[in-house]
Amino acid sequence: MDYVFKNQREKISIVKGKGYYNNVPFGDEISERSLFYDEIIRELSFDFNQCIIRLNQCSRNFIKDTDGCNVLYLSDTDGGYPRKGVAVKTNNEIKEYPNLRYVDLMINEKNIKQGKLSIFSHEIGHVMMENIWPNFPVGNSVKPHASMAVTDYFLAFYEGFGEHFQRLVYDNVDYYNKLQREQEGFRDDITKLWHSKIDKDLRLNAVLNNQYIHKNLLPSLDTSSMELQELIVLEHLSPIFDKIKLKNAQEMLSCEGVIATLFYRINTNKDIQYNYACRDFYNNFLIDKIPEDTDIRDIFNPFENVILKNFYVWSKLKGKINDDSIIFIDFIEEWLKCFPEDREELIKIFISTTIGKTITNKLAKLYEEAAYYGLIGDMKNYLECCNSYNAFLDSLCEQAIEGKINLRQNIGDEFWITNKDFKMKPWMYIEEEFPLRVNVNTASIYELCTFKQIPYNLAVQLVKKRDEQGHLNRDEIINIIGKEI
Template sequence: MRWQGRGGLAAWTLATGMALVGMPAQAQRLGLLEAVQLDGQLVYKLPPGGGKPAPVLREVTGGALYQRLQRESNEGLLRTLLAMDAAAQRTAGVQNIQPTWLLNAEEDGGFARRGFWLRGKGGEQWQAEPYVDLPVDEASVEDGGFEEIFAHELGHVFLRRLLPHLPEGYSRTPHGSPVVTDEATAFDEGFATHMQGLVRRYTHNARLRAFDQGLRWKPLTSLWQSNTDRELRLQGMRQNLFVHAQLPITGTDALRLRRDLSSMFDRSRLKNGNQMLASEGFIATVFYQAQLTGAEGESTLPARYQPLFDALRQLNGQPLKPSTHLLPALVQATPDAALRKSLAHWLVNLSYGATVRPTLSQQVAQLAERGQLGDMEAFVAGLKPLRSELAKLADQAADDPARLTAGLAESIWLLNAASPIEAGKDKLPLTLDLNTAEAEHLRTLPGVGPATAAKLVASREQYGPFRSLVDFCERGELPPGTATLLEQMREAALAAGPYSRE
């Protein structure tokens, strides 16, 4: 995930040293790395066996920043995060636990990467380990920004260790907390985001706690998109906002962007099941509730996460594809009965049954509309029977997790080279899934104008997802010949294949 800026928040004072009850006396080691440069240029070498060039790095073992990070590793929440990484390594089958590597990067951003050359006195040794690539300085450690972003990227590292077969998805749209992309991207980013929620709950950092409580608000800064996204991901995750349909930002330009990045939600409308599983915000909500509801304390986190780590490792043994519904697949693969039941219950309840029985989530949307209007009589009358149905559905899904995908459809990916999107410095062709795309995306297709796009979305909401291109064309009453053009776009998407994200 890309992050803007080094410091994010203002400086903060360290919490007093605090031993964690039940934690090992010797904490997992944080290895601080810096890039080796030659004539001002970063040095890269091909890994053993060839492939993409990897950076040459050296370990930092002194200096003020190093000392500060060592204090955090022994006294702060970072100690628990490192213990969780040690548990992830053991679950992945690592015999000799390696340090948790952190590269102090030059460029802004945060990434989870794998593989580097470690330069030492004896030469350069290949390390096939994942590592966090993140700018860090004393100010970012002081203000808690480092702790939160590092936890997010460490979530990616956990997945790289435990779920190396995680597929890549077809969406090329830059991801963000409110953006619907694809299930693989949403699973990866959603898991990482829920780790930020863990930090906000257990941080020792007084300034980060104050920021989380809204006590460090400054005029205008919250209006910048990356700042909006940062706080939306936390508040939206806690409030289950991402289950709701977005309201596009008002305006006539950049329509897709106004839909994708909108932080406004219609509490009386729900996303469909396919959209929810392609939303990193929704995935984060499920992991956050399943893992942190009822958590007894910080020191219990490594043990609490062990069943989930086991489940991720089990999922890694499945034949995963871009079309795999990953969160339901994780529930099915979970060997721990208690965790399997918990995940199934949270998925059904938080989605209001959308992945299992879309007609039930439609009833929830109708109730939500009455609730938003303050219609007490209608709301109370519908509350008890819907709660009962949801509870029954959740119990059935816990007993038979295969039910979790009963309300879903296969993705139908199209590639539209005529509608490029900006992804960082690159321009990429738009890829869209007919079962998650909104009207603003559908309008980019041949033969689909504003009225037809609205009609197709309404049809999908009322009658369920599209089962094929033919179904899509018939329900939209598209002009003759359009099916052929869309089939070409379908073939182009398959030929281009999944998109590899940083």
């Protein structure tokens, strides 16, 4: 018996978009006799994709909203999106599912052969989150989201969860690894310069190597004739990382690449995966209760187990979050309450990944020194820094595990200000512009320079002091800017 699906044949429906019906996307189910259908189903039948579809159904079972099967909607809208509400035509009958959340992808006979369906798990990750947390908070940032960019806590959390699946796909599906290698020939070098290609490569490799914690560097260009808007976009989307300079705590927790790395490390951690909860916990995600003589491990594998923990923590968080919340810290703290058996591993992952930045600047200074000596090949000083770093890291983790220090004690407050006189496009291809809104504790020098009361030299001073301390408080900002925020 399958405790997740009512009907095995209704795991997922492939729908070709035709337009709109009663204001929701509408389409026909693709014929199961078509070669295109076979190609899609072949990829969705990979073990990892089957696992993801199964987890999505668990999220639907959890909220007791199981009307209609899971849907992959094929549209002409470039990219991938989580959607809500669809009408499907099957055997000349139209059925409407106004509350169904599903994945919308632009998949066709050509791009499916290029591995386009590998993004499916990313988008269904968003669907899972929206199933559990339908009114997920909207953040303050108006800047474009990208894995390397710094925006706000909420956008980074939402996108970071989706992005960590892209690394997981390549860990678990050999087919996509093979396609990736085949596309890395010398003839394709120029295609690697396109923004979304750069971003995709980072999501695969920078997540694995924890690169996003480093400061972004502005590319080497003549900036003298550039407009501020162009400079901000260039710096915001730069894929170049400074190996010897770390982001501050607020920048890290507002960067979806850092959050993706944290999700990846948590959800692949074997100790956390193999810490199973009590039987009643899993019954929340099933259509029937598990019999007492059935081993839970026969129902959910270790990866499914850890993702279900994510779901449960979200469900506990959604009524507690407000505009001032530091959502990833809240997520960690709620997890520790729900699953105390994961405490040691979870705290170690968080502190080591963020180099203790949310607690103190001291560990980061040792890290940056080691990075410098490692860069120039100074073995003696490098090893001394490494030894000091590892000892201090162990001490921080031990104190946090024992509850002697707080994970958020060095984060500081956000200070969001809007510049009504300076507007930005959320994306280059969108004509509409919005007033720039920045957090003073994460804003770049060029973003600060958009404010009339902050000349370049003052912006440099502000960022320098912020980097030295980890964050600025309201009085310090007022003293430097000379104006209330």
